Every structure is written in structure tokens, then in C-alpha cells.
Amino acid sequence: MIVRTIATTAEVSGRTPFIDTVLLKVASRCNLDCSYCYVFNMGDEGWRRQPKRLPLGVEQTIVSRLGELLRDQGRPFSIVLHGGEPLLLGRDRLNTLFAAFAAAVPSCGLHIQTNGTLLDSDILDLCAQYGVGVSVSLDGPVDVNDAFRVDLRGRGSFARVMAAIQRLRDHPAQAALFSGLLAVVDPRSDPDEVYHFFKETGTPSVDFLYRDGNHTALPFGKASFTSTEYGTWMTRILDLYLADPTPPRIRVLDDMIKLTLGGRARKEGIGVSDYGIVVIDTDGSINKNDTLKSTADGADTFDTPWSVLNDRLSDVVATAEFRSYHEAQRPISSICKACPDLHVCGGGMPTHRWSDEKGLDNPTVFCADQRLLIGRVREHLRAHVGEVA
Numbered sequence: 001m002i003v004r005t006i007a008t009t010a011e012v013s014g015r016t017p018f019i020d021t022v023l024l025k026v027a028s029r030c031n032l033d034c035s036y037c038y039v040f041n042m043g044d045e046g047w048r049r050q051p052k053r054l055p056l057g058v059e060q061t062i063v064s065r066l067g068e069l070l071r072d073q074g075r076p077f078s079i080v081l082h083g084g085e086p087l088l089l090g091r092d093r094l095n096t097l098f099a100a101f102a103a104a105v106p107s108c109g110l111h112i113q114t115n116g117t118l119l120d121s122d123i124l125d126l127c128a129q130y131g132v133g134v135s136v137s138l139d140g141p142v143d144v145n146d147a148f149r150v151d152l153r154g155r156g157s158f159a160r161v162m163a164a165i166q167r168l169r170d171h172p173a174q175a176a177l178f179s180g181l182l183a184v185v186d187p188r189s190d191p192d193e194v195y196h197f198f199k200e201t202g203t204p205s206v207d208f209l210y211r212d213g214n215h216t217a218l219p220f221g222k223a224s225f226t227s228t229e230y231g232t233w234m235t236r237i238l239d240l241y242l243a244d245p246t247p248p249r250i251r252v253l254d255d256m257i258k259l260t261l262g263g264r265a266r267k268e269g270i271g272v273s274d275y276g277i278v279v280i281d282t283d284g285s286i287n288k289n290d291t292l293k294s295t296a297d298g299a300d301t302f303d304t305p306w307s308v309l310n311d312r313l314s315d316v317v318a319t320a321e322f323r324s325y326h327e328a329q330r331p332i333s334s335i336c337k338a339c340p341d342l343h344v345c346g347g348g349m350p351t352h353r354w355s356d357e358k359g360l361d362n363p364t365v366f367c368a369d370q371r372l373l374i375g376r377v378r379e380h381l382r383a384h385v386g387e388v389a
């Protein structure tokens with residue numbers, strides 16, 4: 001089973017990780033059916049076994065478990081409401097949940113990652129009241145977005161999402177509310193058009209993600225391990241970004257620049273930092289980073305069936321099995337270990353390193369893309385600040 005392969009490929013240290021991000025699944029279904037979604041459309045069937053919405057009793061246990069985790073580790077973490085589509089929980093349930101978090105874990109940041117289609121003024125007021133940051137998924141202009149981000153009847157989501165972004169921008173608390181946009185790259189699209197479109201939305205930031213895939217199932221738009229469709233696309237975004245005096249923030253590029261200059265990254269999948277990510281599903285089960293779903297059915301589950309209903313999170317985090325998952329973020333491939341760009345690239349997301357033959361013992365499938373992009377970052381920095389790492 002894949003989970004065991006992951007567990008045996010990392011050397012486990014004695015260090016107990018800190019949790020910095022809790023992804024909380026409050027709805028296991030979605031009102032969109034994006035063709036590339038790793039939750040529903042890449043072979044994982046876990047969502048079928050989950051309650052559609054977070055049951056109230058499970059919610060109360062989660063709140064108290066997160067309060068316990070905060071006390072145990074003495075360090076706050078981010079709580080990101082995820083799905084499916086988290087707004088399917090509904091305004092009243094969100095109100096109850098936010099109030100409970102405000103009482104139990106007041107120092108923890110709250111965020112929602114939403115497809116935007118249900119983001120009405122009532123929800124925005126509620127998020128503003130509790131200081132909840134809102135990040136909206138949108139891939140680009142209408143033809144780029146609606147090629148993949150469609151509803152259950154195949155209709156594009158662009159118009160509904162743009163209306164929600166306008167509501168966000170018009171809200172009196174928009175500066176605190178609007179965290180930014182999350183965009184999945186279509187390497188066939190025109191990066192100039194996509195960059196200028198995002199700038200016009202008024203978003204404070206764009207998080208670009210590559211399409212999920214691995215060495216066994218290549219990502220959409222990538223011809224081979226050595227091809228550079230994504231790197232070429234992102235290199236053009238980098239050129240536009242650095243030439244723009246008032247750009248939206250692009251975290252993946254900021255991180256690459258910081259790491260090249262000897263600083264630290266903030267985003268998972270870049271650099272060699274470890275991130276403490278745990279997922280809690282609507283049944284209360286404690287799982288791995290859900291992006292692993294794109295490798296195989298059940299790849300995000302632990303061998304031990306932990307649940308907030310039975311287990312203290314800090315006890316789970318201290319186990320060898322959890323530490324093995326946590327340390328699997330570090331690349332084990334000999335190619336990565338010898339790579340001059342390792343400190344910037346970090347070997348990519350574990351899910352993108354996967355092959356059926358070698359598990360995670362590979363560079364990211366986007367290795368050639370990363371090397372191209374990092375090389376371009378270095379060229380820019382040399383031109384502006386001289387010699388760089």
C-alpha cells in the first residue's frame with residue numbers, strides 16, 4: 001500500500017514537529033466539478049465515505065482538540081477551512097464555528113479557501129466580524145478558468161466568481177478580508193494575458209499552483225520529465241512581475257527570490273523547510289496532506305486510523321508514523337541531494353515526486369521547470385544585486 005511505501009522511505013528523527021497549519025474539511029462535497037480536482041477527479045474515493053457536512057458533535061470535539069493542541073505545543077497555528085467547498089456548511093454553522101474558535105484558539109489565524117460561488121455579503125460580514133481571511137480560487141480570464149472550473153452541469157464558474165471578487169473588493173473590511181487568489185496554471189494559456197488579468201482584479205496576491213501529476217501520470221500539459229512547459233510559463237510571469245512597479249504579490253516567486261538571497265520560504269513545496277500540516281476530515285479522522293490523493297486512492301491516510309474523537313493531536317504528532325509523514329517533505333532522491341538548486345527548489349511537493357516504481361524517491365516531476373525558473377531568478381538577481389547563491 002502506498003502509505004506504507006511513503007512511511008518506509010523517510011528516515012525518522014526523534015524530533016516532534018510543530019503543527020503550523022490545520023486544514024479542516026467542513027464539507028466533503030462541492031458545488032463545482034473542476035476537472036483537475038485531486039479530491040474528486042484524480043482517483044481518490046475518500047470523499048464518498050465522509051459525512052457531507054461536518055456533524056455538530058464532531059465540530060465541538062475538533063474545537064476542543066485544537067484548544068488542547070494550542071496549549072500542548074504553546075504555539076499558534078493557522079486553521080484553514082477547506083472542502084470540497086467549505087461555504088456549503090452554511091452561514092449559521094460557520095457563525096457557530098467561528099465563535100467557538102474565537103473562544104478556544106483566539107491566537108490562531110482563521111482562513112477560508114473557497115471556490116467563491118457562494119460568497120455572498122452575509123458570509124463576508126461574518127468573516128469580517130471574526131477576522132477570517134478569504135482566498136478565492138480562480139485560474140485566469142474566462143476562457144482559461146472555464147476550461148476546467150465548471151459546475152456539476154458543466155457550466156463555467158467565471159461570472160459567479162468575478163461577482164464574488166467584486167463583493168470582496170467593495171466590502172468595507174476588504175483589506176483584511178481579501179487574502180488573495182489561488183490559481184492553477186494552464187501552461188497552454190498566455191502568461192501575459194493571465195498576469196494582466198489578475199492585476200486588474202485588484203487581488204493583493206496570487207498563489208500559482210502547478211497541475212497535479214507525477215512520474216507515473218504526467219501533469220496536464222507536460223510532455224515529459226525533461227520538458228519545461230510550466231517553467232517557461234512561470235519564467236514569463238517572473239519577468240512581468242519584476243518589471244511591474246505595483247504588482248500583486250506572488251508568493252512562490254517571492255519565496256524563490258528570498259531563498260536565492262539566503263532567506264527563508266513561507267510556502268509549502270519551496271525550499272527545504274518543514275511544514276507541519278495536518279488534515280481533519282468531516283468524520284473527525286486525522287489525515288495527511290490531502291494533495292497526496294493525486295497519487296492513489298487513500299494515499300493521504302495513515303495506517304493508524306486516528307480521529308479527533310479518540311486521539312489527542314499532540315499525541316498523534318509525536319508518533320513515529322506521523323513524523324515519518326512529516327519528514328517525507330524532505331527529498332530523498334540522490335539527484336536532489338546533489339542538486340545545486342536544492343536549497344531553493346526543495347525537491348518540490350511530495351505528491352509531485354511520486355512514481356509507482358520508486359515511491360517518493362524521485363525529483364519533482366517539475367524538476368526541469370524548477371531549474372529553468374530558478375536560473376531565471378538568478379539572472380534577474382545578478383543583474384540587480386550582483387553575485388547570488
Ligand code: SF4
Pocket residue numbers: 331335336337339340341342343345346347348363364366367368370371
Ligand atoms: S531542481 Fe530537480 S534535482 Fe534540484 S532539488 Fe529540485 S527537483 Fe531536485
